[in-house]
Amino acid sequence: MSKSEKFVFIALHIIAWIIFVGLCIEAGGLLVNFAFSIFKPEMVPNLYQKLDLSAMFVRSEWAFYSMYSLVLTIALLKAILFYIVIMLLLKLDLSNPFNDVVSEKISRISYITFSIGIISYIARQFANNLMHKGYATADLNQFWGASEAFILMAAIIYIISVIFKKGLAIQAENDLTV
Numbered sequence: 001m002s003k004s005e006k007f008v009f010i011a012l013h014i015i016a017w018i019i020f021v022g023l024c025i026e027a028g029g030l031l032v033n034f035a036f037s038i039f040k041p042e043m044v045p046n047l048y049q050k051l052d053l054s055a056m057f058v059r060s061e062w063a064f065y066s067m068y069s070l071v072l073t074i075a076l077l078k079a080i081l082f083y084i085v086i087m088l089l090l091k092l093d094l095s096n097p098f099n100d101v102v103s104e105k106i107s108r109i110s111y112i113t114f115s116i117g118i119i120s121y122i123a124r125q126f127a128n129n130l131m132h133k134g135y136a137t138a139d140l141n142q143f144w145g146a147s148e149a150f151i152l153m154a155a156i157i158y159i160i161s162v163i164f165k166k167g168l169a170i171q172a173e174n175d176l177t178v
Helices: 003-041 040-048 052-057 061-091 099-132 138-143 148-177
Strands: none
Touching: 003 052, 003 061, 052 061, 052 099, 052 138, 061 138, 099 138, 099 148
């Protein structure tokens, strides 16, 4: 591996860690918001992202818990996604990239990315449905704005995982013939 490739690989690893920490902070902040919105709702305007769904809670607890659980699920899945990316970067050996661990991690990344896209799409449709019934859901759009992008990204990553699996099968066959 050349020096520039090694530098880029280390830089990507550092960026993945920064994104992971940021996503963990976001998920933790949303979890704290959720707890405060139930037990001490007057504090919510002072908290992370000021995600105040107290009007929704007063009007319908079911809608409140549904929307917040979707927001929390998406935030947690994004953090898990980057945790798996970090684990992939730790296990990836560029001199021999075709191994079972890398193939499994890439497959898992595609499944989680697809889950984020589908849950984001469902959440957006649910929020639109609630908006038509008079609920204020505009603050929630930031959490599922790119559902189509996640679904498309999942398809591309899945194709890459299939290529890796095929590469593994070819490598195993070549190892047996030599």
